[in-house]
Amino acid sequence: NDTSMQHRNLNHMTREERFSEAMRRTLYALKVLLPREGWTPVGPEMKYLARAIKEFTFIIHAGVFIPCIMSYGTNEQIAKWFPLAADFRIIGTYAQTELGHGSFLRGLETIATYDRANQEFIINCPKITAMKWWPGDMGKSANHVLLMAELVIDGKKYGMHGFMVQIRDLTTHEPLPGVTVGDIGAKLSFESVDNGFLYLQNVRIPRENLLSKLSEVHPDGTYIKKGNQRLMYGSMVRVRVNLIAHEIVMPLAKACTIAVRYSAVRRQGLINPSKEEVPVLDYVAQQHKLLPQVATVFMAHFAAKQLVKMHHDYSLEVEKGNTSQLPELHALSAGMKACLSEQGAAGAEIVRRACGGHGYSCGSGLPFIVNRMLATCTYEGENTVMQLQCARYLIKCADQAKKDKLTGSVWYLSDFSNMSCTAQTFGDLQEPSVLVKLHERRAKCAVQHAGKKMQNMVKNGTPAHDAWNMMATLLINAARAHIMQYVVGTSVTYISELSCSASLKKILTQLCALYALHNINSNCGDFVKFGCLTSAQCDLAQEAEFNLLKQLRPDAVGIVDSFDFTDDILQSCLGAYDGNVYERLFEWAKQAPMNKTEVHQDSYQYLQPYLHEGRDVLEGRGRNSKL
C-alpha cells in the first residue's frame, strides 16, 4: 500500500527511466521498508520482495555476488565484504561470461597473473574476446566485480578462480584506471537491468583479493588447494536451484493468472448455436492450452521446494567437508533449470497466444513475462549444455546400476521390477502411482537407449567423444525424461504428505495427474517405443487428460486467484481482479505517450502536404491523380 512502491506504467517509460525507477524502488524496498537486525539480501524476505516488485535491480548483486562471497571467501574475507555488500555500501556482480565464451568455462581468457614482488595480481583481458560481457548490474551500477579468471603463477595455469576487483571509484563512481565498462545495450527483456561489458587492462589487485576458501596463493607464490575444486562451480548450482522459484514458477503463475481470468471474461463465438456467446474458457481447446500450464506452476513449485531442501542439506554436508552429493545435485539442478525453464517459457507463450490480439498488447502484461522467461533458457547455463551435463551423470549411473543398487534421484535406474502398465480404463491412468511408474520406466528406457546406442558405436570403432556428440539428441531426451519423472514423483509425494483439506488435496491431485498426462500425451512416442504404453492405452491417456480438463474447469479461476498476485504486480488490463478488461485497455492506451497530443506533429509534418492535396481534390479545387 506504500505509494512509493506502486508501479508506474513500465511500457510507457524509456529504458533509462525503467533502469532508474527499478533502482529507486529496489533500494526503497530494501533500505526503507525492510531493514531490521539480521536481514540480508539472501534471506527469506527475498521471495516476498521478488514477488512484490515487478521490476527490480541488483538481482545479481543480491542473488549471485553476495552468495558467492559466502561460498568462496574465507571467514576474514566474508567479514570484510559481506556487511558492505549486504548493506549496499558496495555493489557487485558476478563477472564470468566473456564476449567469446559463456558455456565452456575452460575456454575463458581473462588472466590473473601473480606478481610476487608486489604481492598483487595483474588482471588482463588479452584480447577482445576476453572482455567480460553480460553480467547483470555491471554496466552502470556495480563498483566491484567477483571476477572469474584464469590464475597464472610463473607461467603455470591453475584454472578459473574468483577475484574481488573494484572497478569504479567509491566517491565519483567513475571507472578506475585500466577499466573500460558500460552497458551492452538493448536486450529482449530485463530492460531495468544494466547488463554490462568490462575490459580490464593491467588492473592490479592485492593478493588478499583472491577469494581463498578453496585455494590460496602464499606471498612467495606457492599455490595451495584447500578443497574439492568442483566447489568453484558452486555458485552456479545455487543460482540454478534458486532461480526456478523466482524466475520460472512465479512468472508462469502470473501469466496463467492473467490468461485464465481473461479467458473467463472474454466471450467469443458459439458452442451451441442456439445459445449465447461463450467465455473462451469454455472451449476445450482453450482449456487444453491453459490448464496444463496452471498444473506446471504447482508441480514445478513442489519439485523446486524439494530441490532447495536437497541443496540446503548438501550445503550443511559441505560445511562438514562432505561433497559426495555434489555430482547428483549438479546433475539435478542443471536438468531442472533446463527442463523447467524450457517448459515455463513455452508455457508462458502458449497462454499469451491463447489471449488473441490483446495478448499481443503490452497492456496485457504478458509480453513482459514471456520475454523475461526466455532468458531463463540461456543464463545460468545454456539449456542444451545443462541437459548434457545431466545426461553425463545419468549415463554414468546407468553403468553403475548394472552392479550396484542406486539411491537418490536415480534409484529407478536399478529398479528391475516388472514395470508394465495394466491400465484398462482412463481412470486407471489418473492414478498417481501409475503415472509415477510410467514416468520412471520411460526415463529408465530413455537413459539405457542412449547409453546402448553410444556403446554400440564405440564397439564399432567410433571414438567415445564422437559417439557422445552424435547421440546428443538422445542424451538430451534422456535428461528431459529424468527430470519429468523427478517432477512427477516428488509432486505426488509432496501432495500425499500435505496436511490440507480433502477438497484441496483433490484439486492438487487432479492438477498433478493433468501435468503427468499432458506430458505423456505430448511424448507418447517415447511411451510406446519403450513399451510403457500400448497404442490403446495412449488413447486412454488422452481421454484421461480431457476428463481432467472438464473436472478442473469450474475451479480454474479460483485456482489462479490462489496465487494471490495484486493488480499492481500483474500490471495487466486482461488479468485485473475486477475483470473490467475493456475499460482498462482503453484507459491504458489513452495514457500512451503517442496520445499526449491529438496530432503527432513530428510525423504529421511529412504527411501534411499530401493530405492538403487530397483536401483540395475533394473540395473541387485540385486535379485528381492519374492513378
Ligand SMILES: CCCCCCCCCC/C=C\CCC/C=C/C(=O)SCCNC(=O)CCNC(=O)[C@H](O)C(C)(C)COP(=O)(O)OP(=O)(O)OC[C@H]1O[C@@H](n2cnc3c(N)ncnc32)[C@H](O)[C@@H]1OP(=O)(O)O
Ligand atoms: C533484489 C532482488 C533479489 C532477488 C534474488 C533472486 C534470486 C536468484 C534469481 C536469479 C535470477 C536471475 C539471475 C541470472 C543471472 C545469470 C548469471 C549467469 O548466467 S552466471 C554465468 C553462468 N554460466 C554457466 O552456467 C556456464 C555453463 N557452463 C558450465 O557450467 C561448464 O562450462 C560445464 C561444466 C558445463 C562444462 O565445462 P567442462 O567442459 O569443464 O566440464 P565437463 O563437462 O568436462 O565436466 C567436468 C566435471 O565437472 C563437473 N561439473 C560441471 N559443472 C559442475 C557444477 N556446476 N558443479 C559441480 N560439478 C560440475 C562435471 O559433472 C564433470 O564431472 P565428472 O565427474 O568428470 O563427470
Ligand SMILES: Cc1cc2nc3c(=O)[nH]c(=O)nc-3n(C[C@H](O)[C@H](O)[C@H](O)COP(=O)(O)OP(=O)(O)OC[C@H]3O[C@@H](n4cnc5c(N)ncnc54)[C@H](O)[C@@H]3O)c2cc1C
Ligand atoms: C539475461 C542474461 C543475464 C546474464 N547474466 C549473467 C551474469 O550475471 N553473469 C555472467 O557471467 N553471465 C551472465 N549471462 C551470460 C550467460 O551465462 C551466457 O549467455 C550463457 O552461459 C551461455 O553462454 P554463451 O552466451 O556464450 O553461449 P555459447 O556458450 O556460445 O553457446 C551458444 C550456443 O551453442 C550451443 N552450444 C554451446 N555449447 C554446446 C555444447 N557443449 N553442446 C551442444 N551445444 C552447445 C548452444 O545451442 C548454445 O545456445 C547472462 C545472459 C543473459 C541472457
